[in-house]
Amino acid sequence: MRNLDFQKLVPAYVQGFESYQPSKPDPELMKAYGVDHLHRLNNNENALGPPPEVSTIVEKFPVKNVPVYPSGDCFYLRQKLAAFYGKTPDRFLIGNGSCEVISSVIKAFCEEGDNIITADQTFAVYEWVAEFSGFEARLIPLKNNRFDHRAMLDAMDENTKILFVCNPNNPTGTYWDTETMEAFLDEVDNRAIVVIDEAYFEYVEKEDYPDGMTLMERYPNVIVFRTFSKMYALAALRIGYLCGTADIVELVSRAHIVYSVNTLAQEAAVAALSNDGTFIRETLDMVGEAKKLLCGLFEERKLEYVCNEGNYLMVKVPLPDTLMYRMLMRKGIMVRTMTTFRFPNWIRVSLVQRPVMEAFCKAFVEVLDNR
Amino acid sequence: METANRSISLRLFADSSLIPLVQGAIEQAASVFGMSHQRVLKLVMAGEEIISYLAQTAHGGEVQITITHGGWCVIVDFSFEAAPSDLWIINLAAQKKANSGQEVEHLGLLLASRMMDRFTVRLKGRKVHLELRLDYEYLVLQPKLVRPKMLRGPLTIVDNPEPALIKEACAAVVNQYPPYLVHTAFFTPGKTVDMVAGGYLDMIVAVDEQGQLAGMLSWRAPSQNSISFSGPYIFAEGDDVARKLEMHLLKRVGRGNAESLFSDLATAQLVSENFESLGQIEFLQEDEQSIQMAVWFRLLRDDAGGAVWAHHDIVEFLEKKYSDLCLMRTIRQVDAAGESLPERSVFSTRLRPELKEATFVPMVVGVDVSESIARQVAALREDDYRNIFFHIDLASGWQAAMGGALLENGFVPRILLPKGGKSDVVVFQYA
Ligand SMILES: Cc1ncc(COP(=O)(O)O)c(C=O)c1O
Numbered sequence: 001m002r003n004l005d006f007q008k009l010v011p012a013y014v015q016g017f018e019s020y021q022p023s024k025p026d027p028e029l030m031k032a033y034g035v036d037h038l039h040r041l042n043n044n045e046n047a048l049g050p051p052p053e054v055s056t057i058v059e060k061f062p063v064k065n066v067p068v069y070p071s072g073d074c075f076y077l078r079q080k081l082a083a084f085y086g087k088t089p090d091r092f093l094i095g096n097g098s099c100e101v102i103s104s105v106i107k108a109f110c111e112e113g114d115n116i117i118t119a120d121q122t123f124a125v126y127e128w129v130a131e132f133s134g135f136e137a138r139l140i141p142l143k144n145n146r147f148d149h150r151a152m153l154d155a156m157d158e159n160t161k162i163l164f165v166c167n168p169n170n171p172t173g174t175y176w177d178t179e180t181m182e183a184f185l186d187e188v189d190n191r192a193i194v195v196i197d198e199a200y201f202e203y204v205e206k207e208d209y210p211d212g213m214t215l216m217e218r219y220p221n222v223i224v225f226r227t228f229s230k231m232y233a234l235a236a237l238r239i240g241y242l243c244g245t246a247d248i249v250e251l252v253s254r255a256h257i258v259y260s261v262n263t264l265a266q267e268a269a270v271a272a273l274s275n276d277g278t279f280i281r282e283t284l285d286m287v288g289e290a291k292k293l294l295c296g297l298f299e300e301r302k303l304e305y306v307c308n309e310g311n312y313l314m315v316k317v318p319l320p321d322t323l324m325y326r327m328l329m330r331k332g333i334m335v336r337t338m339t340t341f342r343f344p345n346w347i348r349v350s351l352v353q354r355p356v357m358e359a360f361c362k363a364f365v366e367v368l369d370n371r
Numbered sequence: 372m373e374t375a376n377r378s379i380s381l382r383l384f385a386d387s388s389l390i391p392l393v394q395g396a397i398e399q400a401a402s403v404f405g406m407s408h409q410r411v412l413k414l415v416m417a418g419e420e421i422i423s424y425l426a427q428t429a430h431g432g433e434v435q436i437t438i439t440h441g442g443w444c445v446i447v448d449f450s451f452e453a454a455p456s457d458l459w460i461i462n463l464a465a466q467k468k469a470n471s472g473q474e475v476e477h478l479g480l481l482l483a484s485r486m487m488d489r490f491t492v493r494l495k496g497r498k499v500h501l502e503l504r505l506d507y508e509y510l511v512l513q514p515k516l517v518r519p520k521m522l523r524g525p526l527t528i529v530d531n532p533e534p535a536l537i538k539e540a541c542a543a544v545v546n547q548y549p550p551y552l553v554h555t556a557f558f559t560p561g562k563t564v565d566m567v568a569g570g571y572l573d574m575i576v577a578v579d580e581q582g583q584l585a586g587m588l589s590w591r592a593p594s595q596n597s598i599s600f601s602g603p604y605i606f607a608e609g610d611d612v613a614r615k616l617e618m619h620l621l622k623r624v625g626r627g628n629a630e631s632l633f634s635d636l637a638t639a640q641l642v643s644e645n646f647e648s649l650g651q652i653e654f655l656q657e658d659e660q661s662i663q664m665a666v667w668f669r670l671l672r673d674d675a676g677g678a679v680w681a682h683h684d685i686v687e688f689l690e691k692k693y694s695d696l697c698l699m700r701t702i703r704q705v706d707a708a709g710e711s712l713p714e715r716s717v718f719s720t721r722l723r724p725e726l727k728e729a730t731f732v733p734m735v736v737g738v739d740v741s742e743s744i745a746r747q748v749a750a751l752r753e754d755d756y757r758n759i760f761f762h763i764d765l766a767s768g769w770q771a772a773m774g775g776a777l778l779e780n781g782f783v784p785r786i787l788l789p790k791g792g793k794s795d796v797v798v799f800q801y802a
Contacts, residue, residue, distance in 0.1 A: 024675045032676025032699045124626065318644045322670040326697045339671050344621030345645065 011134060023334075035332040039356045042336040044170070044200075044312045046233035047352035048283050051275035054234065054268045061264050070263040073253075080270045081241065085213055090246045093253050094269075096260040098199060098227040098240025102164075103129050105223060105242065107255035109161040109193055110135045117155050118164035119147050121172070121342045123197065126164040145172040145306055149184045156192065163188065166197045167212070168204055171341055171348045173308030177208040185219045193248075195223045199240075200310040202231035202280055203287065209309075213243060220245045223252075228265075230311070231280060232272040237265035287311045290351035297361050301368065311351045314338060319371050321345050327371075331363035377404070378439035385425040385432045385451070393422045393436060400438040401445050407508050413486040414447060417503050420483035421449050428460040429453070441504070442569035443562045444488065449501040458735055459715040461492050461499050463747050481750055484722045493719040494734045509559035512545045519547075520607040524580025528619045532576045534564045540576050540587040543606045551654065551662045552636050554589065554601040555725065575619055577612050586612040588620055590632075597791060598629045601636040613640040621645070625671055631790040634667040641667060647696060649786050652800065655757040657727070666786055674698060679765035679794055680705050682774030685784050689765075689797070692787040700795070705768040706775075713737040718747065728758040733770050741776040748780065748801060759801035766794035774799075 023029065026038050040047075049055075071077075078089035095101035106116065106129050115136035118126045122142075130137040138160075140151045147165055156163070165184075168175040176184065181196075188194055196212040212224035227240035239261055242252065291307055298305040298315050307313035317324045321337040324347055328335055338346035349360065379400045383389050397418045401411040418436075425434060432451050439446045453460070463481050480501070484490035489504040529536065541560035544553050556563045556572065566572040577586040585607045590600035600620060603613040624632065633649075634641070646667035654662045676699035681689050683704045693700050717735040722728070729751050737743070744761075751759055761777055763770045774784075774797075782799040789795050 021672065023673060029675060034699070120622075127626075320645060320647060320669040322673060323647055323697065325673050326699070329699075330697065337673055339621060339625040342622040342625050344618055344625055 029329065029334070030332075033326075033329040033332075035330065037332045038329075039333050039352075039359060041350040041352065041356075041360060042334045042348075043235070044230060044310070044348075044350045045235050046231055046283055046311065047350070047356065048233065048279065048286060050233040050268070051272055051279040053271040053274050054232075057267050057271045058264065061267075065263055068263070069259060070261060070266060072258040074261055074266050077266045077269050080273050081243075084273050085243070087213075087243070088246065091249055092241055092243050093249050093256060094239065094241045094261050094266070095256070096240075097229060097238040098197070098225045098242070099125050100260060101225060101240060101242040101252070101256070102126060102195075104252050104256035105162065105193070105195060106130055106133060106135065108252045114159045114161045115157075116162045116164060117152050117160055119152075119166070119169070121145075121169075122147075122164075122166045123170045123199075124341070126195075126197075142169075142172065142174075144174075145169075145308075146174040147176065149176065149180060153184070153187050156188070160192050162193045162195055164195045164197060166199075167210070168200050168309035170199065170310065171312060171314050171336075171338065171343065171346075172306050173200075173310040173312065175204065175206070175209055175309055177206075178210040179208070181210045181215065185215065185222065188221065190219075190221045193221050193223060194219070195225060195242075197225040199225065199227045199230055201226060203284065203311055204309045205284065206309070216244060220248070223248060228269050228272060231283060232269070234265065234268055234272060237262070237268055239265040239269050283311070286353055287351045289354060290357045293354070293357050293361065294349065294351070297364070301365075306346075312348050313351065314343065314346045314348045316343075316346045318368070319345070321347050323371075324367060327367040328360075328363055331366065333360050333363045335360075378437055380435060380437045382433065382435050385422065385429050385434050387423055387426040390419055390422055390426070394419055396436065397438060397447055401505075404438075404440040404445050405507070406445055406505070410505055410508060414445060414503065414505050417483040417486050417505075418447055421480070421501055421503070424480060424483070425449065425451070425460075429457065442571070443509075443565035444504050444506040447503045450495075450498050452497050453499050458494070458499065458717040461494075461501065461719075462717060462743065463492075463720055463750055481754055485724060485754070487722075487724065490722040490724070491720065493732075494717070506559075506562060507565075509561040512542055512558050512560060514545050514550075515542075517543075517546045520583055520585075522579040522583065522585055522607045522612075526577050526579055526585055526612060526615055528615060529576050529578060530623075532567075532574055534568075536576055536578075536584070537564050537567055537574060539584055540574070540604070543584055544587065544604045547606060548604060548638065551656065551664070552601075552638055554636060573623075575616060575623070577616055579607070583607065586616050588616040590620060590624070592629065594792065595628060596630045597633060598624050598631075599633040599635040601634075602638060603640050603642075604638060605640045614642050614645075617642055617645045621671075627671075630672050631668060631670050631788075633788060633791065634665070637665050637667050641665075643667075645669065649788065652785055652798070655727075659757075668789065670790065674789075676700065677794065678703055680768040680771035681765060682706065682771055682778075684778055685774045685797065688784045689787065696787075696789065698789055698795075703768075705772045714739065716740045716743040718743070722756075726758065727756045728760070729756050730760045730762060732762050732764075733773055736769050736773050740773050741779055744773075744776055744780045744782075761799040761801075762792070763797045763799065764792035764794060765797065766792065 030038050074094040078092045081092045082089040102125050115138050116130045117138045120139035120141050127137040138155045140148055198212055216222040223242050223244040225242050228234040295307050303315050305315040325337045336348040394415050398415050401414050434451045437448045487503050488506045491502040493500050538560035541557040541563050544557045567574050572591050574589040579585055587604045588602035590598050592598050603616045605612050646669050649666040649668050651663045651665050678701040681702050713735055714737050716737040718731040719734050721730045765771050777799045783802050784797050785800045786798040
């Protein structure tokens with residue numbers, strides 16, 4: 001038998017691609033850094049946890065359902081979403097996290113020679129999926145920390161299939177207002193798909209923030225992404241979805257794995273949507289309070305920071321962000337280093353309950369004073 | 372480097388009757404690749420040295436010779452498969468036990484290296500590679516006195532500077548920086564242009580509103596997971612040129628393959644808050660003057676901690692370094708415990724004759740390790756090598772174990788390069 005030379009089988013665009021290194025499990029990190037607790041401020045999770053309706057589902061999940069495959073197309077959840085948004089179930093496609101639907105959309109629309117357009121300093125998965133699938137990702141620099149709609153339009157050509165707009169943007173929290181979004185969609189003029197990633201939709205309270213779910217009724221090329229990982233606090237269950245016209249959804253579903261969403265996630269998501277919204281209010285209040293506390297500290301320390309929408313903010317530190325990470329980890333605080341987001345020496349901090357935010361402030365000040 | 376379509380190979384058996392064939396092949400190929408006659412002859416001579424060395428030490432073995440046009444250089448690679456017990460022949464100062472029991476020394480490899488710009492010996496799987504590299508002749512810049520410029524208007528960073536701008540930047544570096552801070556390629560701007568075009572070197576420059584050159588930074592990827600840079604070179608007064616160049620570099624490499632970024636040649640203008648200090652390395656120049664080179668680094672990713680191996684005599688050195696750098700490592704001690712080792716040690720080598728610099732990396736650590744270090748250092752000293760380094764990757768217990776032998780032979784641990792290899796690397800220097 002021949003020796004296996006798998007390198008020969010691998011396309012160049014995969015060879016050149018670096019695999020994403022997720023961080024190690026908390027217990028491993030705690031052991032490495034010699035701490036007995038770890039505050040996770042790195043993934044924009046909702047530290048308050050999911051609404052109470054979800055707890056009941058999770059706690060009472062019957063073992064007898066474990067050997068049974070889930071609903072392959074998330075039947076009940078799509079019905080629930082349809083009722084929630086006043087649309088029909090065939091307009092929703094559920095994924096194993098919204099990350100999975102990013103991949104399905106790119107697979108459905110792109111072929112060799114095509115490109116996608118997004119920003120350089122945004123959620124990395126659009127760029128990654130495009131590149132490891134062999135498509136060009138045109139990365140447009142942010143302008144004043146915002147997506148630059150003019151430059152994105154200028155970058156379009158006949159091979160542009162999808163434009164990804166992260167609204168509000170992770171990590172800068174900036175968003176396009178309704179006017180900007182509509183002007184952009186008018187100019188795209190149905191030449192390409194526009195994905196509006198609204199992963200942090202529920203965190204935005206601004207009047208002029210556009211709701212993609214409404215816009216898509218006038219702009220059929222719009223696909224909206226939402227997730228249960230952020231506000232709804234179901235990150236461990238991995239569930240997110242997209243919504244678009246029935247035709248587009250049917251098309252994308254051809255490139256989408258069925259049965260990728262487990263039963264518990266589907267049921268928990270239905271339960272989460274049944275909450276009357278009080279837990280959203282509590283979360284927003286917690287985030288608002290945290291913003292005040294942290295921004296006050298950064299002002300006092302004369303540090304540059306970016307705090308807009310979303311349950312996170314960014315601050316620029318006078319040392320390598322990767323060193324800041326290690327020094328904070330020694331004190332039981334895990335933040336997100338931003339060099340990989342092309343914001344060298346910035347850290348992103350998730351906004352959580354006051355006592356943890358106070359612990360962060362204390363550790364942060366100690367690190368700055370001891371460097 | 373895309374060289375597949377610019378290389379010529381031949382396969383033969385190591386035998387002295389084939390020396391003329393090898394000479395002819397190198398001569399023809401290098402000429403076709405446009406190398407000047409004088410340089411072609413140097414390559415031919417070095418190639419002859421190697422094949423006759425192999426004909427003696429590895430007689431009859433199959434050798435593949437590949438001659439490649441590397442853009443700014445011609446590379447002649449000799450590769451052959453060697454049984455572990457035969458690998459000793461690739462040491463610079465190898466000793467063979469002759470039948471009589473006497474030891475015969477071979478210096479053929481060192482002889483071959485003298486005429487080259489770079490000579491590398493390394494092991495890739497079971498294949499040994501002996502690589503000769505000779506660069507094309509390029510116009511060499513002489514420093515000129517220039518007055519610093521005043522900048523006008525906002526700065527722009529140029530990502531892929533055109534050849535004219537690259538050459539201008541090289542000249543500015545040569546004019547405004549002492550030679551020891553100048554990457555050797557910058558003395559030959561034409562070579563730098565070819566290196567950038569070949570993807571071996573990356574460069575960014577800063578220009579002002581009127582296109583005046585304000586600064587330059589260059590980098591390369593010496594391994595899969597690290598990047599090393601030279602600069603920042605600043606040519607004009609005005610603030611923030613260094614900071615802008617560094618930030619741009621970090622944005623360029625931040626989402627890439629590399630885990631760590633090191634300075635090759637760090638200038639005094641480096642913005643220290645963007646980096647962590649690793650200490651200093653002393654280099655002896657040709658005129659015997661010593662130069663202290665500051666080494667800086669930063670990780671590009673989060674560090675999750677981990678375990679490293681170390682010889683007990685360098686544990687103290689490591690503990691201090693790890694504590695200063697706030698790097699979480701469990702240090703596991705490895706000491707020779709009487710286990711059976713291969714008879715002979717093998718080190719891969721990189722020689723930079725023009726700097727009289729040699730860097731060793733262990734490939735096999737055998738019972739003769741201490742002797743072998745002593746012998747190879749003696750051979751290099753005889754050849755006037757002044758800067759001798761040993762890199763030990765702490766991912767491997769067997770590499771770490773030779774720390775004791777290095778200390779015995781006059782080496783001292785100087786610098787720790789976090790994630791400089793598979794794991795952290797300790798740079799030992801012959802003192
Ligand atoms: C902008 C944005 N989109 C999508 C996601 C992915 O979320 P999910 O957990 O649904 O895959 C995230 C998560 O960090 C995000 O920040």
